[in-house]
Structure formats: C-alpha cells, structure tokens
Amino acid sequence: MGYTDFACPTSRYVIERLPMTKYLLRRLLHGLISAGIVVAIVMILIYSLMNRDLIFAHDTTFTNLGNNQKTVYKYRRWQEYGYIDYKTYADYLAMLTNNGEIDEETRARVVGFGKKAENDSEEVAEYVARFEEYYKKLGYRVQRLDAIMATPRKYANGGQQQLFAYKDLPLSSRLVKYFTGLIEIDNIHYVKEDIGERKLTFTLHDPFYGGTKFSPAIIGNGTKHKYLLYFNNRFPYLHQNLITLNLGKSYSVNTGVDVFTTMTQPQGSYLPRMVTYPTGLQEESADDLHTAVYVAGSRESSLVYTDRFNDDYTSMLTVKSGLSKMGYSFVIGIIAVMLSYLIGVPLGIAMARRKDKLLDKLGTIYIVFIIAVPSLAYIFLFKAIGGKLGLPTTFDMESTRKLMYVLPIISLALPSIGDLMKWLRRYMIDQMNSDYVKFARSGGLSEHEIFTGHILKNAAIPLIHGIPASVLGALVGAIITERVYVIPGAGNLLTIAINANDNGVIVGVTLFYAVLSVVSIILGDILMAMVDPRISFSSKTR
Amino acid sequence: MSNMEKDNNTGLEGFSDEELFRRVDHNSLDSEKITAPRYSYWRSVFRVFFRNKVNIFVLSVLLLIIAFTYIYPMFCEYDRFANLMNSATKHLTPAAAIKQFGFNLHYILGTGASGQPTFDAIWFGSRISISLALICAAINLAVGVLIGAIWGFSKTIDMFMTEVYNIIGNVPYILLISVLVLIFAPSFWTMVFALTITGWIGIAYFIRTQVIIIRDREYNLASRCLGTPITRIATKNILPFMTSVIVTLAAVEIPSYISYEVFLAYIGMGLSDMSLGRLIYEAESAMVTPGWEFEFWSPVVVASIITVSLYVTGQNLGDASDPRTHM
Numbered sequence: 078m079g080y081t082d083f084a085c086p087t088s089r090y091v092i093e094r095l096p097m098t099k100y101l102l103r104r105l106l107h108g109l110i111s112a113g114i115v116v117a118i119v120m121i122l123i124y125s126l127m128n129r130d131l132i133f134a135h136d137t138t139f140t141n142l143g144n145n146q147k148t149v150y151k152y153r154r155w156q157e158y159g160y161i162d163y164k165t166y167a168d169y170l171a172m173l174t175n176n177g178e179i180d181e182e183t184r185a186r187v188v189g190f191g192k193k194a195e196n197d198s199e200e201v202a203e204y205v206a207r208f209e210e211y212y213k214k215l216g217y218r219v220q221r222l223d224a225i226m227a228t229p230r231k232y233a234n235g236g237q238q239q240l241f242a243y244k245d246l247p248l249s250s251r252l253v254k255y256f257t258g259l260i261e262i263d264n265i266h267y268v269k270e271d272i273g274e275r276k277l278t279f280t281l282h283d284p285f286y287g288g289t290k291f292s293p294a295i296i297g298n299g300t301k302h303k304y305l306l307y308f309n310n311r312f313p314y315l316h317q318n319l320i321t322l323n324l325g326k327s328y329s330v331n332t333g334v335d336v337f338t339t340m341t342q343p344q345g346s347y348l349p350r351m352v353t354y355p356t357g358l359q360e361e362s363a364d365d366l367h368t369a370v371y372v373a374g375s376r377e378s379s380l381v382y383t384d385r386f387n388d389d390y391t392s393m394l395t396v397k398s399g400l401s402k403m404g405y406s407f408v409i410g411i412i413a414v415m416l417s418y419l420i421g422v423p424l425g426i427a428m429a430r431r432k433d434k435l436l437d438k439l440g441t442i443y444i445v446f447i448i449a450v451p452s453l454a455y456i457f458l459f460k461a462i463g464g465k466l467g468l469p470t471t472f473d474m475e476s477t478r479k480l481m482y483v484l485p486i487i488s489l490a491l492p493s494i495g496d497l498m499k500w501l502r503r504y505m506i507d508q509m510n511s512d513y514v515k516f517a518r519s520g521g522l523s524e525h526e527i528f529t530g531h532i533l534k535n536a537a538i539p540l541i542h543g544i545p546a547s548v549l550g551a552l553v554g555a556i557i558t559e560r561v562y563v564i565p566g567a568g569n570l571l572t573i574a575i576n577a578n579d580n581g582v583i584v585g586v587t588l589f590y591a592v593l594s595v596v597s598i599i600l601g602d603i604l605m606a607m608v609d610p611r612i613s614f615s616s617k618t619r
Numbered sequence: 620m621s622n623m624e625k626d627n628n629t630g631l632e633g634f635s636d637e638e639l640f641r642r643v644d645h646n647s648l649d650s651e652k653i654t655a656p657r658y659s660y661w662r663s664v665f666r667v668f669f670r671n672k673v674n675i676f677v678l679s680v681l682l683l684i685i686a687f688t689y690i691y692p693m694f695c696e697y698d699r700f701a702n703l704m705n706s707a708t709k710h711l712t713p714a715a716a717i718k719q720f721g722f723n724l725h726y727i728l729g730t731g732a733s734g735q736p737t738f739d740a741i742w743f744g745s746r747i748s749i750s751l752a753l754i755c756a757a758i759n760l761a762v763g764v765l766i767g768a769i770w771g772f773s774k775t776i777d778m779f780m781t782e783v784y785n786i787i788g789n790v791p792y793i794l795l796i797s798v799l800v801l802i803f804a805p806s807f808w809t810m811v812f813a814l815t816i817t818g819w820i821g822i823a824y825f826i827r828t829q830v831i832i833i834r835d836r837e838y839n840l841a842s843r844c845l846g847t848p849i850t851r852i853a854t855k856n857i858l859p860f861m862t863s864v865i866v867t868l869a870a871v872e873i874p875s876y877i878s879y880e881v882f883l884a885y886i887g888m889g890l891s892d893m894s895l896g897r898l899i900y901e902a903e904s905a906m907v908t909p910g911w912e913f914e915f916w917s918p919v920v921v922a923s924i925i926t927v928s929l930y931v932t933g934q935n936l937g938d939a940s941d942p943r944t945h946m
Contacts, residue, residue: 111782115789122798131801448871449930450923451878453885453899457906457919556793556886572886575797583794591789 101599108595115591116584117252123580124251129160132578145222146235152243158328158580159246164217166190166240169208192224192238205240212242255584261321265299270373272389275299283307285366287353295319303369303390316367324585329577330570336585340567345399345474354385363395399474399565403552406559406566409482410551413489418544421494422537425501429536430528432506440498447495456488456561463487472564485562489555493547497540504536538609545600549593660859660942668939674932681928684921688749691742695725699893702734709734710911729913731902737914740898741921747894749925751807752876755814760869763819764861767826768853771834777827784824787817797888805891810883814876822868829864833857863941870933874926881922895922 132154133139142150156163167188174184187204191197197205209219220243225236265275276298283292285307295306302318309316324336331339347363354360369390376382382391400408428440447455464470469481508514509532517527554568571590574582606612668674702708708730711719716726716736725736770780799813833839834857842852883889884896885903898918905911938944 111786114786126802127798449874449927451881453881454919454923594789
C-alpha cells in the first residue's frame, strides 16, 4: 500500500498568511511569470538548439533555386520564421528615401550595384559603404555575394549579385517583442491612411440586419476591425473584436494566421446564404460581414469590392459549416469528462464498499488494464471493436451523424473512468479506517449514510481539485484519439507544428498550454476551498 | 491494575518467600539475546509475494518474456530485408506463412511488409523497448529519489525546486523530446537522454512529498533531538520506510516508458531502430486491411503483455515490501 499517504496536490504551493484575493492574485502573477519562463525556454530550444536548415527539408522552392538566389531565399525564410533580422541594400535605400535623406532619383540611380565590388561606380560605392557602416554599427553582419556568371554576359541560374545584412535576434528582444505584441487593443488610430472622421459608433440596430432589428453593436471607423462588438446567432452570441490575442503567426501549418485564430476558426465547407452588403447589394455568399478588417486601398483594387463595400473594410472570414479545432476537441472532451465522472464516481464508491468482493476485483483488473496497457493499444482495440459493431470509425466534418462522436468519446472516457475509480477507491478505503468513521458507526449510522454522507465528502476533495484541469484540458484535445479517428481537433496542432518546424505555432501553443495549466491549478484550489471549509488561503494549513 | 487484582485472587497466602522466589544469577550472555522470532526483511517480502498464486503466474510470464527478449535474439539471425525480393512472402497470415516456409518458429505469426517474420521482429523490437524502459527507469529513479530526498529535507532547496518543478512541468514533453530528437539523431541514447532529462523531476517531487510527511513524525523528531546526523536519519529511518514507495513507483515507471516509446513512435517522433513502438507505427495501415491484422496486433498484444506483467509484478512487490503486510 505504497500510496496510502499520498499528499493532496495542493501542497504544490506554500500557503502564506495573506487575504484570499491578494493570495490568489499573487499566485496568478507567479503562474504567469512561470508561463513566461516556459516560453523563454521553448524559444531557446527551437531558435538556438534546433538546426535551422531543417525548414528547407520539404521546401520545393528551395530545391529549385540556385546559387545566390538560394542563399538569399534561405535568409529571407529565416527572417519569416523569426530566426534572424534581414535587411537588403534596397531596403536600406528605401528607408533613406522615406526619411527624406535622399530623393527618389538618387535612390533609383544607386540601387543597382556592380557584379563585383570593384565594378561599383563611385556614387554607388559610397552608398554601399554607408550601408555597411550603418548595419555593422547595429551589430549586423554584412554579406556581399558576387554575381555568378554562366557565360561572360549571362547570369548562371539565380546568379545575380546580392548585398544584405543580417543578425541573429537575441532572446531578450525576441521575448519583449513577443509579449508586447501578445494582446492587441483595437483603436481608432490603427489606420494610417486618411479615412475621414475617426470614431466609434454605438448603435442599437445593427445595419447588418437591415437596421430595423434590435441588435446592439459598436462600429468603428479608423479601427482595424469594423465591428468591435456585435451579436449574432452563433455561440456565445455576443462577440468582440476589441481585444485580439496574438499568440504567434503560423508559417506553414496555416500560413499567415495566428495560432489562436487557427484554433478557434470554424472549419469545413462554406455555408452560403443571402448577404446584404453595405452598398445594398444582395448576393449568395459565405462572407461574415461582422469580421470585416481594414485593408488599405482594397476597395479600389477590385470591381467586386467596389460593388459590395462603401469603405476599405473588405477582408473577412467566411461562415463555415463545421466547428473550430478547439470546438471539436472541446465537444468530445467535455462529454467524455462528464461521462467519466458520471460512471467513474459511482463505480469507485461501489468498489470501496465491496472491498475484496467480485466487483472490486473486476474493477481492479480494469484499472490495471487501463494503466499498464499503452494507450495506443486500447484506443485501437476500441476502434476495432466499434468498427465491428458498425459504429463509424472515422470523423467526417460534412456529416451530421451524431454516431461518429461515440467512439472518440468512449476512447477518451474509459481511461479517465479507470483513473477516477482508482483514486476514489484508494481515498475512500483510507478514510474507512479513520476515527470519525468508527465513531459514526458506533453512533448507529447506517453504512449507506456513513459512505455517502461522510466518507465520500472527504474522499472526493482531492478529486474535485482535478475538475477544472480536466474541463480546461478538454480545450487542448487529445493527440492519439484525434489522430486515430481523424478528428480535426486542436490536439494535433503541436505535433503537426513540430513536424513542419512552424516556430510561431510551437511558441503560441506552448504559451496557451502553460497558461491553461496555471489557471486550472488555481481554479482547482479555489474550488477545493469552496467545498472544504477546512482549507483556507488566509492562514497556514500545515 | 488488572495484574494486581489477579494476584490477590489467586490465593498466594500460605506460601513462604522461599517457595515463591528463586534467585537467578546475572548472566551477561543471556541478557544479550532478544527472544523474538528471526526476522529477515527481504525473506518476508518474498514470502508475502509468493503467497499469492497470481503473482507466481505473472512473474513467470514476465520471466518468460524477458528470457525470450534477451536470449532468443542471440540464437537467431534476423535480417529485415532477407525476403525483400520475394513478393510471395509479404503480408502473409500465419497459416499462409507456414505453408510458404514450412513449419518454423519464426513464421508462426506470419510475415510483414517486406516479408520479414513478425515473430522475430517482435522479439528484436521488444529487446530495444525493454532495454530503453529499464535504463530510463533506473536513471530517473536513482536521480529522482536522491534529489527528492534532498529536496524534502532542505527548506531553501524546496523553494527553488518547487519553482523549477512548476516551470518544467509546463514545457510540453513532446516538444522537448522532438527538439532533442531533431538536434541529435533519433538513436537509442538520444531517446534515453530525452526521456530522462526532465523525467526525474516528477519522481523527485513525489519522493519529496513523502519525505516531508515522514520527516516530522515523532520518531524522527526524537532521533534528531538525540543528535542523529541528517544523513543517518535519511538512510536508516526514512529510506526503509520508502522502499515500498519506490518499488511501487518503479512498477508504474517501467511500463510507462514502453507506452511512451510506443506513443512517440506513433506520432512520428520515435526511434529509428525497429522498436515495438515503431513496429506498431509501421504496421498501422495493416490493421484495417483484411488478412494483414496479425502484423499489427501481435506487437500491440506483446507490448501490452509486457507492460501489464511488469506493472502487476511491481505493484504486488511494492505491496509485499511494505512491512505492515508481513504479519
């Protein structure tokens, strides 16, 4: 009985004499700092330790390029993936022009540099020297690649001369950049161009619904998003675009899109319906006008946009039939969690009450099976059994059949049922020998009363601590279950990102996991303190 | 109290002192002997362990598998691609394989994608998997128990280590392993390194909690008051108490590395050697192909038998090594 003295998980933190809210705030701050350190560790792992040539392993553009172009492409990609800062000679001249140091004519004159350094004209050589000096002072390394010629007059494939400066981004500046850009608050000064009167309008009748239906909304001009607050018919009905989370941009998994959006964006096929555009044009479309984002000069760029919009808020998401990645993971996860508590708790109690009887023995065999057998093995076993029974074994976003949820839910619930049974049985049996139970029994209480009224209450406390973790854990998804049943959930995101070397997604997902785990432990403590009056945060527990 | 009353009722009146009392000389040799039955800790552990018939069965299954895993490969040549050029040998069911090659131990589980005997592949694979699990468990348990003990005793180290634990616990394990596997080649020792670099910290935390619970018990307080040095308290008072905890922990740890290896192989981040996990990973498509199921299910079943027998043996040994069960 090695586990009889198992300490409850709260002892993770030293509890000090502080008022409850102050204590919790401190814990939260502490946790968030930990999450920040985790992000730093992960950044060191992926940006400093991992071989950065790996991102080109499956890049066909890279293999097709040759000579100098290949080198430049490499540096450009490294900049996109966040490894280095990269500036070309042309960038430098453009910067000078923007600052007003040189005029457009000079720029055009000196932008073309020689095939070799000695071929430069005097004026070009002067600017090249200034370029080198400027970036060397900032700690960059300047590299000039001489032209590679196939014949004296013809460049070899990709052999054009190149001049650029680059430097590795230090961890500190990378961290600062990441955390300062993490939360973006939309404001009316977002748009750089002239856009007319910058303002926020609050309306009770959202023009999206024709302006007659009661539906409050806040509409901005000069902001990034057109709608900052609105209602629609999708859960959770009230939506906002005021605060945007930027966990990290994806480079290959979902190119150019933020991790958080990747996880929360609906998937599946387009759901076209009648849409009335701001110009009054009615069209069958899947556009979600509420998500319109400003794109400079876009209205003039295309006739379609000129027909539809009155302003440059033209880029938007589409309405799709499926749930988001997180949505699928959460639906499956939360049902599995509820199911496992509904089944696991009564079974655990029954096992403790009939200790060493048949039910207890059967339950123990099940627990051993679930703990010891590799999870992959029993998930495949459930899949095979389910397939034999005629249940769908693969997930199809287009299908509305509820049956396809059954096997993933079972696969997720059965192990946590085993886990709950194990711990509840253990805790209850530990409680059964304590003095208060003997006292209750001598006082004439029935076994049923003792078990449900006294033992269960005490034994359930450590389990209650785990409830927030399992609910929030459902958001993250499950790797094997989602792979085996081909569910488009969030669980696979990290493994896909790792395989694709998508650094932005890796960092974003890590931060998301870390914050979730910090929050769920704190919520668990709060829940436990609410259930058990003996636990309090305002005094020492030990 | 009760003894005195008893004496009064037995009617000792009337006996002289000489009749009641006999002089016993002091014997220094006799006084050294303690009249208790001989007790050997480990003998009692095994007595309790073998009392249960299930344990004997599971232990023999485990020994059989380990014998097969380590001895069988010594006596057999296994070349994965030996039958590669013969298209008639691929994906055979056991019956077809026996028909093809004649009755032979190698082919009783059929053949795989390149005509390799599944039976041989499994034992070569499980040799890698079991070795990995044993080495990782040995390193993690040794480091974890040692650091956990120090962690539990020192208040300053406790503050520091708790922070470290909170931070490391949040770094996704898959990320760490895959980065390490990408930096080095996905070899056996890389895997050992990846599984042990942070693997010990969970064990250390568990041991730390146990140490804190036992550290302040009365007998340890008394021991400290009498001036026993901390190292002696740790090795003589606390370590014996922890034996069953450590054995139980090992029972959970060793199979978990096999499961982990299978899991990592399945998501494509495992070993490059043909371990059990990699066998399962490569045979995944065979699961749904009629007639090929043996290829997939045999490594799965063998991996499960190994983990279950290791787990059950370890748990029951852990129970048996708790002195409270030695009555």
